[in-house]
Every structure is written in structure tokens, then in C-alpha cells.
Amino acid sequence: MLEFCLHVLIMSAIFGIAAVSLNLQAGTSGLLNFGQIALFGIGAYAVAILTRAGLPWPAALPAGMAAAALGGFAIGRLGRDLAAEYWALATLAVAELVRLVALNEDWLTGGPQGIGGIGGLFPGLDGMARALATLALAALLLLGTALVARRLGETQFGRVLRLMRENPDLATALGHDIVTCKVKVLAIGGAMAGLAGGLYTLYLAFIGPDQLLPFETFLIWTMVVLGGLGNVAGAVVGALLVTTLYAGIPFLKDVVALPSDLTGSLRVFAIGSIVLAVLMLKPQGLVPERLRRHHAQRP
Amino acid sequence: MARMNGPTRGPTHGPAKGMTGRITRRSAGVALLGAAALAMLGSGAARAQDTVTLGAVLPLSGASATIGEDQRRGIELAVEKVNADGGVLGRKLAVAVEDSGGRAQSAIDAARKLVSVSKTPVVIGEYSSGNTIPVGQYLQREGIVHINPGSSSPAIKTIGDRSFSTIGLDDVAGKFTAQAVYGMGHRKAVFLAPNNAYGQGVYAETKAAFEALGGQIVANLLFTEGQSNYRRELQRIAAAKPDVIIYSGYGQEAATINREAFELGLSKTPWFGIYLSMCTADSRPETVEGQMGMEVNYVGPDGAWYRDAYKKKFGKEFATTFSGYTYDAVMMAAAAINKAGSAEPARIREALAALGDYAGATGPIAFDAQGQRKTQPYIVVSYKGGELKTAAK
Numbered sequence: 289m290l291e292f293c294l295h296v297l298i299m300s301a302i303f304g305i306a307a308v309s310l311n312l313q314a315g316t317s318g319l320l321n322f323g324q325i326a327l328f329g330i331g332a333y334a335v336a337i338l339t340r341a342g343l344p345w346p347a348a349l350p351a352g353m354a355a356a357a358l359g360g361f362a363i364g365r366l367g368r369d370l371a372a373e374y375w376a377l378a379t380l381a382v383a384e385l386v387r388l389v390a391l392n393e394d395w396l397t398g399g400p401q402g403i404g405g406i407g408g409l410f411p412g413l414d415g416m417a418r419a420l421a422t423l424a425l426a427a428l429l430l431l432g433t434a435l436v437a438r439r440l441g442e443t444q445f446g447r448v449l450r451l452m453r454e455n456p457d458l459a460t461a462l463g464h465d466i467v468t469c470k471v472k473v474l475a476i477g478g479a480m481a482g483l484a485g486g487l488y489t490l491y492l493a494f495i496g497p498d499q500l501l502p503f504e505t506f507l508i509w510t511m512v513v514l515g516g517l518g519n520v521a522g523a524v525v526g527a528l529l530v531t532t533l534y535a536g537i538p539f540l541k542d543v544v545a546l547p548s549d550l551t552g553s554l555r556v557f558a559i560g561s562i563v564l565a566v567l568m569l570k571p572q573g574l575v576p577e578r579l580r581r582h583h584a585q586r587p
Numbered sequence: 588m589a590r591m592n593g594p595t596r597g598p599t600h601g602p603a604k605g606m607t608g609r610i611t612r613r614s615a616g617v618a619l620l621g622a623a624a625l626a627m628l629g630s631g632a633a634r635a636q637d638t639v640t641l642g643a644v645l646p647l648s649g650a651s652a653t654i655g656e657d658q659r660r661g662i663e664l665a666v667e668k669v670n671a672d673g674g675v676l677g678r679k680l681a682v683a684v685e686d687s688g689g690r691a692q693s694a695i696d697a698a699r700k701l702v703s704v705s706k707t708p709v710v711i712g713e714y715s716s717g718n719t720i721p722v723g724q725y726l727q728r729e730g731i732v733h734i735n736p737g738s739s740s741p742a743i744k745t746i747g748d749r750s751f752s753t754i755g756l757d758d759v760a761g762k763f764t765a766q767a768v769y770g771m772g773h774r775k776a777v778f779l780a781p782n783n784a785y786g787q788g789v790y791a792e793t794k795a796a797f798e799a800l801g802g803q804i805v806a807n808l809l810f811t812e813g814q815s816n817y818r819r820e821l822q823r824i825a826a827a828k829p830d831v832i833i834y835s836g837y838g839q840e841a842a843t844i845n846r847e848a849f850e851l852g853l854s855k856t857p858w859f860g861i862y863l864s865m866c867t868a869d870s871r872p873e874t875v876e877g878q879m880g881m882e883v884n885y886v887g888p889d890g891a892w893y894r895d896a897y898k899k900k901f902g903k904e905f906a907t908t909f910s911g912y913t914y915d916a917v918m919m920a921a922a923a924i925n926k927a928g929s930a931e932p933a934r935i936r937e938a939l940a941a942l943g944d945y946a947g948a949t950g951p952i953a954f955d956a957q958g959q960r961k962t963q964p965y966i967v968v969s970y971k972g973g974e975l976k977t978a979a980k
Contacts, residue, residue: 534693
């Protein structure tokens with residue numbers, strides 16, 4: 289049982305990193321990235337390919353982050369002339385593109401079978417010690433990511449990002465170069481998502497194209513929206529909540545003793561209704577963004 | 588449990604009237620997490636000591652839910668049978684069934700739950716190769732016995748020595764399909780299948796065998812799953828003017844393809860479905876009338892009793908061909924546990940590998956050196972008047 293709880297916490301921390309990244313892009317900067325899983329996937333595949341080639345993971349992980357940052361940079365450049373809604377659609381297409389490359393380039397990505405048997409984290413330890421070490425690493429990296437994201441939000445750059453979100457024309461009129469801001473924030477968000485993807489691969493010792501389906505992007509979106517768009521802590525809370533729900537709801541049927549043919553429907557129903565309930569009761573998310581008073585209101 | 592209750596109850600009931608929104612907000616989150624945690628703990632305590640529990644990860648929701656439900660029925664029948672015959676090691680047998688939602692991440696989570704919470708020595712699953720492979724690899728690492736009752740990708744072989752299959756893999760299926768299609772006099776075929784581990788595998792095997800016989804695959808359309816329509820693929824098929832369309836698709840997706848093919852008038856060309864019951868499970872009957880196909884047999888030559896047992900229990904004919912394979916998986920695992928005299932994974936693995944010829948509901952099962960089913964009785968079937976009929980030879 290404890291082991292399973294550790295697993296849920298590790299997955300929460302990993303998805304927490306991905307959610308903090310998306311929150312920086314969508315929450316702080318207003319960039320509706322519907323291709324978040326592509327950045328996650330680039331990091332995941334880069335780490336898988338490099339560790340398979342014999343690189344130790346402490347070296348592969350930064351390389352995966354760099355690859356995903358490059359991916360973020362490219363997505364930002366790609367849409368520089370597009371209006372926000374059109375750019376959002378383009379990101380969805382880019383994510384599918386990345387998945388299709390992963391699916392079809394067998395020589396590099398293992399094709400539909402994916403890449404398995406990856407060395408993984410802490411091969412020297414076993415059982416509980418390994419899970420604890422992995423959790424410590426993931427939590428530390430989540431903390432680091434969250435601190436970077438939070439610090440970034442407090443800088444002048446962060447203020448420009450929020451202005452870009454609220455009123456891009458005003459930001460341009462004030463002399464800020466929107467395209468540069470966009471590209472920068474996507475590269476930073478990309479590195480974070482790549483870190484999450486790399487950790488995911490190392491932890492599960494497997495990555496395949498099925499893990500890059502658009503559904504996964506929307507799962508990360510659910511985390512950010514439930515937690516509270518625009519708030520770093522919200523993204524972390526959202527990731528913990530959604531991951532726990534997905535992993536925890538199957539336990540309900542063990543307690544309530546439902547017939548097992550209802551198992552599948554129960555999960556879909558329970559997750560749907562909880563998400564709906566939170567959004568109706570807390571439209572701003574569980575931990576809404578708090579703007580500093582003199583930013584939010586006139587005295 | 589009491590220990591967990593404390594902190595959960597505190598913030599939930601603590602705030603008095605008139606507290607700020609912030610506390611209430613936090614309490615909502617804590618309450619949700621607390622409920623999930625309680626549910627987790629409860630299930631651990633409910634586990635009885637006089638039961639041997641095996642695990643299963645099945646697609647009970649998602650695109651393959653019809654098949655997952657049929658797989659679950661096979662398990663239910665097997666558990667009843669084993670317990671009626673005295674159980675295993677003098678104890679009752681149970682199978683904890685978890686839903687994968689047809690999604691790799693959820694399938695892995697479900698397998699982890701079975702291994703670390705329910706402590707099952709054997710896990711049966713899944714259905715799609717893309718989920719079966721990571722689940723199998725995880726079980727292999729944990730030293731747990733894996734039995735694949737539904738995936739046919741040849742890549743299953745590479746999982747490892749803890750992994751067994753009660754269903755034949757596609758290298759055998761592709762050859763059978765090619766011979767059947769060629770035998771019907773078709774020479775010019777197009778191939779339509781999902782672009783995933785299963786589709787790519789079965790395409791490669793069928794193409795090799797069909798071309799070795801002298802046939803030709805003039806177009807290969809491996810489609811992206813989850814599209815809202817497949818007209819682009821179907822129009823390319825129409826343009827190729829084939830003798831026969833060899834295809835395969837999972838329930839709901841095949842239903843979309845069949846409906847659109849029907850609307851485009853393409854259903855006049857002969858269709859040959861690989862695992863036809865999977866292709867027609869969710870399709871409207873008029874759109875698939877007259878389709879031919881290959882099938883793993885529902886039951887083996889001596890398996891009529893299984894069809895009767897299924898009908899008696901669930902009041903209908905088989906929904907798909909896949910229930911027999913989970914039935915056999917449970918029965919073989921139970922036999923191995925009894926033979927080993929132990930429910931230790933390592934002992935069960937040895938006993939399974941040494942089980943020899945097993946007379947299953949789906950025919951005789953024997954494992955090769957890689958733990959895969961050696962021979963698989965396939966049949967040619969046709970869809971007539973709402974059900975599958977064995978084609979006359």
C-alpha cells in the first residue's frame with residue numbers, strides 16, 4: 289500500500305512539473321498551448337534514446353530539457369504571426385506531428401512498441417529505498433521548478449508576460465517585443481516540460497507513442513485549471529489532486545463492493561463529476577491567482 | 588485508519604461559520620484527497636486471508652470496452668469453475684479486475700495497484716499491444732507472472748521469461764489470413780489497419796505471406812486512430828480498385844469505417860476482417876453484412892461446453908471471441924498454482940512453463956520456449972444477419 293502511495297506521489301510530482309510549465313505558459317502568459325504533451329514527449333524520448341545509447345541519466349536529463357526547450361522555441365517562432373486562437377490550434381497539430389514521428393520512425397523511437405527496458409533511476413537501490421529516493425528527486429526537482437516559475441512571475445519579465453496575457457496590443461505599444469517574450473517563455477516552459485518527460489521515462493522505464501495522445505495534454509490542462517490558472521501552487525495542487533483521483537478512484541469499488549462490470553463506468557463518471565463540481569463551485573480553481581492589490585484594483 | 592482520519596477531519600470540520608473563502612477552498616481539496624486516501628486504506632483492510640487473489644488489467648472503458656467486458660466475463664466464469672472444483676491450495680480463488688481505460692498510463696497504474704496493494708502473484712492483461720507491453724515489462728521487473736490473453740503483436744515475445752500468452756501472436760495470424768484470402772481467389776488487395784503496434788505487426792506478416800503466394804498488396808493504409816472520419820483512407824481504397832479489402836480495427840473505430848464505407852458504396856467490394864468479431868462488435872449490422880474474416884476460434888474443437896456455460900450465465904451469445912482466452916488464462920494460472928503447491932510468483936512461473944499440453948476452452952494450449960502459445964486454431968467466418976457464422980469450407 290505504502291509503495292502504491294509513493295508511486296502516486298512520484299507521478300504527482302512529475303506531472304506537477306509539467307503543470308507548472310503549462311501554468312507559466314497559459315496561466316501567466318496567456319499562451320494557450322494545446323501541445324504541451326509534445327514538449328513533454330520530446331524530453332521523454334530524448335532521455336530514452338540517450339540512455340539507451342549508454343549515457344547516464346544525470347547527463348541525459350539536461351539534454352532532454354535542452355531538446356524540449358528547443359522544441360518550445362520552435363513552436364514559439366512558428367506561430368509568431370498567428371492570433372492567439374489560431375496559434376492554439378497550431379500547437380495541437382504540432383503535438384500530433386511529434387507523436388506521428390515517434391510512431392513511424394522505428395529506427396530512432398522504436399515505432400509503436402516504444403522504447404522499453406530503460407536503465408532507470410537509482411539502479412543500485414531496490415524496493416522501498418528506490419521509491420523513496422525517486423520521490424525525493426522528483427519532489428526536489430518540482431520544488432526547483434516551482435521556485436523558478438514563481439520568481440519569474442515576480443520579475444519585470446513576469447509583469448510583461450501578464451500584460452501580454454491581458455492586452456497584447458498595449459504591451460506592444462509600450463515597446464515590448466511580444467514575439468521574443470513568447471519564444472522565451474515557451475523555451476523555459478519547454479525545458480520544464482522536458483524535465484517532467486525525462487523523469488517520467490526514467491521512472492517508468494518505458495515511453496511509447498500512446499503516451500503522447502492529445503488526451504494527456506488535456507489531463508495536464510485539467511490539473512492547471514482545477515488548481516487555479518495563473519498560480520504556481522495551484523498547478524502543483526491540481527497535479528496532486530488529478531493524479532490522486534485517477535489512481536484512487538479504482539479503490540472505491542473495493543470498498544463499496546460494486547460489481548466489477550461497473551468499474552470502468554464508475555471511474556469515468558466519478559472523475560467527470562468531481563471535475564465539474566470543482567469548476568462550478570470554484571470557477572477560478574482551488575488556489576486562484578492573487579494579483580498584488582495595486583495591480584488588480586485602483587485605490 | 589484512525590491515524591489518517593485526524594488530519595483529514597481537522598481542516599474539514601474545523602473552520603467555523605464566516606471563515607474566509609481561502610480556508611473553505613483548502614478544505615475542499617483536503618476533503619477530496621482524504622476521501623481518496625481513505626478509499627485506498629479501506630481496500631487493504633478488506634482483503635481476506637483465506638483467498639488467493641490474482642489480478643487482471645482490462646479495457647473496461649474506452650474504445651475497446653466491449654471486448655474488455657467480454658474478457659471480464661471469461662474471468663468470472665473461470666473463477667466460478669475453479670471454486671466449484673475446490674479452489675486453489677484449499678483456498679478460494681478471486682481475481683481483482685482493474686480498468687485500464689485503454690490508456691497506457693492507467694494500465695501501468697492499475698498493474699502497480701494490483702502488485703503493491705493487492706499483492707497478486709499473477710496479473711492477466713491487457714488487450715491492446717501498446718498497453719500490454721509496458722504492463723508486461725513492469726511485471727517482469729517486479730518478478731510477477733504476466734499472462735497476455737488478448738494482444739497479438741510479435742513484440743510480446745520480447746517482454747521476458749515471466750510473460751506468457753494464451754492467444755497466438757500475429758506471425759501465425761498473418762500467414763493464415765494471406766492463405767485464406769488467396770484461397771478465395773483474390774490477388775489484388777489493399778490493407779487497412781490502425782497505425783499502432785498491432786496494425787504494423789499484422790501488416791508486415793500478412794504482406795510477406797500474401798506476396799510469397801503470388802498476391803499483391805497495392806495499397807497499405809495504416810490509419811491514425813481516433814479520427815472522426817476515415818473518408819480520405821476509404822477514397823484512396825476506392826481509387827486502387829482492389830479485389831479485396833483486408834482490414835482490422837478496434838470496435839468503435841471499425842464501426843465508423845464500416846458506416847462510411849457503406850455510405851460510399853465501398854461495401855460492394857469484398858471485405859476481409861482480421862479478427863472479424865473485433866471489427867464488427869460495434870458496427871451497425873447492415874454496414875457489415877456479408878463481410879468475411881478470420882477469427883481466433885471462440886472455442887476449441889472440444890469447447891462447445893464453454894459456449895453453453897457462457898450463454899447460461901450471461902443469457903446471450905459471445906459478444907467477441909476474446910472471453911475464452913481470459914478464461915483459459917485464469918484456469919491455467921490456477922492449475923499452475925495447484926501444481927506448484929504455492930502462490931509464490933517464481934514457483935507459479937516454473938509450473939506454468941512446465942504445464943505441458945493444456946486442454947483449454949480455446950483449444951489445446953502449449954507454450955513455446957518464450958512462453959507463447961504455439962498453435963492457434965483460426966477459422967474463416969462470415970457476417971450474416973447480425974451474427975458471425977463459420978464459413979463453409
